[in-house]
Amino acid sequence: MWLNNSVIYQIYPIGFCGAPYHNDGVCEPRIRKVMDWADYLQELGIGAVLFNPVFESDNHGYDTRDFRIIDTRLGSNEDFRDVCKCLHDRGIKVILDGVFNHVGRGFPYFKDVQEKKWDSPYKDWFHISFDGNSCYNDGFWYEGWEGHFELVKLNLQNPAVRDYLCDCIRGWVEDFDIDGLRLDVAYSLDPNFMRHLRWFVGQLKPDFALIGEVLFGDYNRIVNDEMLHSCTNYECYKGLYSALNSMNLFEIAHSLHRQFGNDQWCIYRGKHLMTFADNHDVTRLASILTNKNHIRAAYRILMTMPGIPCLYYGSEWGAEGCKGKDNDYDLRPCFEAPQKNDLSEYIRKLVEIRKNSDALCNGGYENLIIKNHQLMFRRATGSEEVIVVINAGDYDFTMEHGALQGTFRNLLTDEEETLDGRCNISAYGVKIYKRG
Numbered sequence: 001m002w003l004n005n006s007v008i009y010q011i012y013p014i015g016f017c018g019a020p021y022h023n024d025g026v027c028e029p030r031i032r033k034v035m036d037w038a039d040y041l042q043e044l045g046i047g048a049v050l051f052n053p054v055f056e057s058d059n060h061g062y063d064t065r066d067f068r069i070i071d072t073r074l075g076s077n078e079d080f081r082d083v084c085k086c087l088h089d090r091g092i093k094v095i096l097d098g099v100f101n102h103v104g105r106g107f108p109y110f111k112d113v114q115e116k117k118w119d120s121p122y123k124d125w126f127h128i129s130f131d132g133n134s135c136y137n138d139g140f141w142y143e144g145w146e147g148h149f150e151l152v153k154l155n156l157q158n159p160a161v162r163d164y165l166c167d168c169i170r171g172w173v174e175d176f177d178i179d180g181l182r183l184d185v186a187y188s189l190d191p192n193f194m195r196h197l198r199w200f201v202g203q204l205k206p207d208f209a210l211i212g213e214v215l216f217g218d219y220n221r222i223v224n225d226e227m228l229h230s231c232t233n234y235e236c237y238k239g240l241y242s243a244l245n246s247m248n249l250f251e252i253a254h255s256l257h258r259q260f261g262n263d264q265w266c267i268y269r270g271k272h273l274m275t276f277a278d279n280h281d282v283t284r285l286a287s288i289l290t291n292k293n294h295i296r297a298a299y300r301i302l303m304t305m306p307g308i309p310c311l312y313y314g315s316e317w318g319a320e321g322c323k324g325k326d327n328d329y330d331l332r333p334c335f336e337a338p339q340k341n342d343l344s345e346y347i348r349k350l351v352e353i354r355k356n357s358d359a360l361c362n363g364g365y366e367n368l369i370i371k372n373h374q375l376m377f378r379r380a381t382g383s384e385e386v387i388v389v390i391n392a393g394d395y396d397f398t399m400e401h402g403a404l405q406g407t408f409r410n411l412l413t414d415e416e417e418t419l420d421g422r423c424n425i426s427a428y429g430v431k432i433y434k435r436g
């Protein structure tokens with residue numbers, strides 16, 4: 001599948017486009033700003049853009065009012081159609097945020113229940129009890145997502161709800177030619193709904209991709225042949241920054257081996273999980289790392305470990321942002337234009353290396369040497385072997401291992417090197433070797 005060989009670029013449109021947080025009902029074609037970034041994304045080597053919510057909502061996008069029209073703060077359906085075509089013309093696929101677990105209180109079918117109560121034909125679209133009351137004094141109780149009652153939980157076991165959402169997805173494919181969905185809070189979705197969704201989108205587009213947002217638990221529960229193709233790898237997200245902050249690379253090495261190693265008990269071997277250093281819900285990498293020299297080290301691991309790397313807009317040039325207690329404004333800013341620098345150029349090179357390597361996109365994983373400050377691992381398929389050597393220490397280091405014997409292509413310099421079982425790594429350095 002195309003997804004397995006891609007690097008994704010994540011955009012939170014309401015913040016990215018500088019739209020007001022609360023929906024003011026004024027239509028402004030702010031989403032067309034993405035077209036100004038399209039050449040930059042192509043140069044960066046991006047294979048797909050993941051858009052967080054773009055549909056009409058009350059506030060932040062996850063409180064949907066209308067699944068059929070683009071949020072007026074971002075523009076019109078025609079504006080977004082132009083954006084998608086612009087990206088597709090550059091070989092960049094489009095993934096939308098599928099917010100199917102809940103809707104906003106402004107969703108018209110919920111408003112119908114507010115008005116008609118028992119007489120509403122949509123009362124079974126939600127989890128409602130007319131024996132209670134809500135914190136908004138609606139005259140009935142309803143289930144909100146994890147106690148957030150501005151997010152009204154949909155009844156995905158209701159065939160009418162399922163058919164409505166699938167009809168909306170069909171419209172997105174027909175109107176915008178989208179290539180995949182990221183399922184918001186997939187860990188809360190009804191499993192039978194996800195099974196039906198997998199079948200349905202396969203009829204629309206055989207290579208349509210489904211990625212689930214999963215924070216914890218066994219990813220195999222929803223990433224399988226019947227449900228989703230991939231999900232967010234939060235275990236390795238935490239291991240990535242934590243290992244560098246604690247200067248204990250055993251942490252990330254253990255997670256990678258537990259998930260993808262060559263032992264029979266490794267749990268996700270052969271699967272492609274979505275990997276990331278940060279996103280719209282967590283503190284940015286440049287702010288969470290205690291040593292800024294480790295930013296490059298984090299991206300070196302991200303781009304060479306198993307998975308589907310996802311870059312969060314702005315972090316590729318080192319943008320900072322901390323998660324707030326009451327809102328995430330700081331995480332979702334508006335940048336007028338890409339801010340190219342040495343870091344973004346370095347990441348562009350890493351993306352290029354990954355895209356051109358079958359081993360890095362699809363190979364197995366094997367730890368060769370693990371030290372507190374150094375890590376060496378092998379990625380290999382039947383046709384290619386790549387060895388990655390990382391030094392997170394502030395001193396030069398010589399790595400010695402029998403795998404470092406022979407002739408290699410240094411993928412960062414594109415030079416041939418003959419090794420005698422050792423290689424020298426500078427402080428905060430990396431070597432990415434392809435054998436032969």
